[in-house]
Amino acid sequence: MSVIIRESGLYTSIQDLGRQKYQHIGIVKNGSIDQFNHRLANMLVGNNEDEALIEMTFKLPAIQFTEPTLIAFTGANFPAYKDNEKITPYKIHLMNKGEVLSFGEAAKGTRAYLAIAGGIVAEEWLGSKSTSIRLQMGGHNGRILQVGDEIEMCRNYTSLQKKLFENLEETKTADWGVDQYTLALNYFTDIFHVVSGEGMTHFNEAEIKHLENQVYKVTNRFNRTGLTLEGKSVINRKIVDQPFLSVKKGTVLLNQENQPVVMLNDHQSLSSYPQIGTIASYHIDKLAQKKHNSKMIFKKLTIQEAELNLKKHAQFIKQIKTGIKYKLNEELNK
Incomplete structure (x- = not known):
């Protein structure tokens, strides 16, 4: 089963964290522009942080789900809707068969990231599923996503993800998430x-x-x-x-x-x-x-000043990731 692109948005593509070892021969890294939000989206749905997802830019797509699945979206604060119901970023949501995820305009920010539990099927090139538009390689036929495109879901669910399906069967949305205000102080x-x-x-x-x-x-x-x-x-x-x-x-x-x-x-x-x-x-x-x-x-x-700030930033990220892991562990033990 798959997700179907009903409206393409402005620049929607499949990206992971990019090609790591080929810049010396002129092949660019590609990958998600905002890799922190990429990692958070995947973590929320229990994926590996580097799993491929859908990067959405400026004008976001409308996406229909052909079977139940778990999603999380992060990044710029685009208003989001599951059919006509408004839903919140930085949380786990259960999408049912036939439901459409759509977005409004964001007052600030440009890009958002949609992770799907279990990952998505995409063309791999040089060790990455990231779309290279210039070379027309990777992702979905080496291009941005268009109306009518169907993206297959891997559905290789872990025990945690299976438990999340069970836990969200009634509520449809987790009662916890990442604090957007804290992230805004860092991002904007x-x-x-x-x-x-x-x-x-x-x-x-x-x-x-x-x-x-x-x-x-x-x-x-x-x-x-x-x-x-x-x-x-x-x-x-x-x-x-x-x-x-x-x-x-x-x-x-x-x-x-x-x-x-x-x-x-x-x-x-x-x-x-x-x-x-x-x-x-x-x-x-x-x-x-x-x-x-x-x-x-x-x-x-100076490099020394930047290194001190980097240590503080790494601690900030560690705290957020630790919080997500703690809440997921609670979900697993419910």
Whole structure:
């Protein structure tokens, strides 16, 4: 049995955590842009964190279920409906046969993640089910999902998932979930920490301070490759003899107009554009939730400062995951 795409949304695709070992030969990682919310959605329904799911962007799809299954959706706070009943993100829901999951518009944020208990069937390429739109590989026929597409469910349920089916037979929704307010404090701030990289040597202290004093806005040129920003030019000169440097998710480049461009998952491997640095790893996932006209403010940090913040962020994530595991264990023992 399957789930059926009744409305495709703007950019709906199958993603896991991406291809990990091929960027050195020019094959981009792909995978979910917001990997933290990817992991949370899978954890809630008892899947492995790296299980493939459905990434939904800006205008979300309508999806019909052809048999009962467990779902969880995370990410931007899109209003969600099971048929005509409003339901809540960051919780486990039991979808019955024939029911349709649909979404309204989110006031903040851009992407949401739908995990289905047991996982979904998708084409695997180079060890990943992630969709590579550019190469038309992986996921569902190597493309974004369209109206009428049917995605098979694996249905390889664990004992925990079988117990969740039983526990939610009457209530349809778990009485617990992840606190959205706590996540919002982490996700919807506009400040992004930038760690110095090899390319930072091209910029003097006055230029870096100028960058930190600006407020940039996301233009309508944003996709899975990157975010192009607009505001005052970072520098008023042209950097010559810039060597090709490696690029990764979070790398901040300057385009020909000296405006910042922040790389996302489907980035190129090398670039000769000047590089300001790289977004600190603990701020990477919130890049996924930036939309047209949203603000970004850069703050330069040393590697040592970023490492201290990373430890705090890791503890924050650990607490959330520990809470989910504790509640799932309670469900298993009911």
